[in-house]
Amino acid sequence: MLLRFLRIPKIKTVAIPIRELSNLSIGKATTAAKFIPVLETSTNTIQNPWIYRQNDNFNLPRCPNLKIDLPNTIKTIIPAIEPNKQDVIEAPAFDDSIKKEAVKMIVIRRKKMKKHKLKKLRKRMKFEWAKKRQRRELKKEKAFQAELIQQCKEAEGFSAEQYVKDKISEFKKASETLSEAEHSTKTETKIIVNK
Structure with missing residues (x-):
């Protein structure tokens, strides 16, 4: 009566042999039969979706048997x-x-290669x-x-007194040669005038 009131499906027990890991021994395998509760489904009882979820039977569409032909290109007659x-x-x-194709491209390529090689050379050297x-x-x-x-050594060896003496002696020599030249020109002019 209680089952009808709660609308719980009837439980049917079936003996199914199950292997337990604890019962295994080396050399021989032992099995222990246990009873597992299996839900009995019947069309007469009303199922409560919160207690037991009923499997819905899905009818999947079947693929029709299609004949696969070869591609159209093979059907053509050669x-x-x-x-x-x-x-x-x-x-x-x-x-x-010999006709050169893409001359400008070759020129550009050579230019680029030269630039690249120069970069490489600069990096290496x-x-x-x-x-x-x-x-x-x-x-x-x-x-x-x-x-x-050398300039410092010359400056250290420089003597002001000696320099002045040298300059005076140079001046005297120059004045003597000048006076001799004047004297000779005067005598020459006298000779010319007398003639």
């Missing part, structure tokens, strides 16, 4: 080649001039060129320093 027909193949005309530059600058600096040292 025309037969005439066996007696002979095509004459002519030799190409002999031309010495960066430190070697820096060493050369440093050596050149060092050589220039050494030459400049040597010139400065």
Whole structure:
């Protein structure tokens, strides 16, 4: 009576053998029969969806048996080649001039390759060129320093008294030669006048 009131389906017990892991022993397998409750479904009883969910029978559409044909391209008939027909193949005309295709592209490519190679070379030779530059600058600096040292030595060896004496002696020599030249010109003019 209570089952009808709650509308719970009747439970039917069936013996199904189940293997338990605890009953297994090495060498032989033992099975223990247990009773598992299985729900009995009948059309007479009303099912409560909250207690038991009834399986709905789905009828899936069946795929009709379709015949698959080959693609249309294979169905086309290939025309037969005439066996007696002979095509004459002519030799190409002999031309010495080689036609260049895409000349501008070649020029651009060469330009780009030169640029790329130059970049690569600069990257590879960066430190070697820096060493050369440093050596050149060092050589220039050494030459400049040597010139400065020589000028300093000349300045240290300079004597003002000796310089003045030299200048006076040069002036005296110049004045003597000048007076001799004047004297000779005067005598020459006298001789010319007397004639």
